[in-house]
Amino acid sequence: MKRLIAGVVLGVSLTAVAHGAGDPAAGEQKAAVCTSCHGQGGAKPIMGSYPKLSGLGEQYLFNQLTAIKSGDRAVPQMTGLLDAMSDQDLRNLAAYFDSQEMVVNQANPDLVDQGRALFRGGNMASGVPACSGCHNPRGQGNEPGGYPALGGQNAEYIANQLKAYRNGERNGTSNSQIMMDVAAELTDAEIESVASYVSGLN
The missing domain is CATH 1.10.760.10 (Cytochrome c-like domain)
Structure with missing residues (x-):
């Protein structure tokens, strides 16, 4: 993977x-x-x-x-x-x-540890790669590759999009299949924690 x-x-x-x-x-x-x-x-x-x-x-x-x-x-x-x-x-x-500045949110302190672990290291047991591999360790994205900056994004929006990828409901761009494959292995708890973590990532 x-x-x-x-x-x-x-x-x-x-x-x-x-x-x-x-x-x-x-x-x-x-x-x-x-x-x-x-x-x-x-x-x-x-x-x-x-x-x-x-x-x-x-x-x-x-x-x-x-x-x-x-x-x-x-x-x-x-x-x-x-x-x-x-x-x-x-x-x-x-x-x-x-060109506009991203305003960073406040992550849920109870979810930070799990979210950080998933974002930085993935989940080897389920085959989920680290989010930081495509989206940058600081959540700043990969501009040439077309991967968005995630740091500061609304947690609710991120969670909804990950679920949409998991359900095969979001596609249409070159990176969609990658995200569908990744999200297919994420649990609801993992989605909630990583979404909260990146919403406060600066």
Whole structure:
């Protein structure tokens, strides 16, 4: 499993579109429609089930926006919102949100030890690789590979997404199969602990 994931990460990294092609200033002008759910700068969503968009990584954000617009990734709340936007508009949006600062949450102290162990070392018994292998030991992501920064993200959102991957309900991007394979081996308790841990990871 680890070799497979490492190989795919390398392949995606080598073939990813060069990041930095978006214009943050132009993206800010298009971001007003996003504010009502994700907050100013994408940093403070109105609900914990919505993702923070700030500082996630430009390539990751562009990939997700593209998948949502095409319908490859189903997000009912965003139906039609991106239809009138060009690829350059999406790149600009991605650049804008990536340029914003992530506000870190407070992890549940009771879950920190289990969450840290899983994030940094995985679970050898069940074959779950360390999250840090793709998302960086400090949760800062892997921009060329299109892996998002996780540090500070809402725990509820992360938990929901891991369950969606586990259930085969989230796909549509190049890294989806990796996450589905990983999440398939996670228990509910592991999901809760690692989601809480990364929400407070700085």
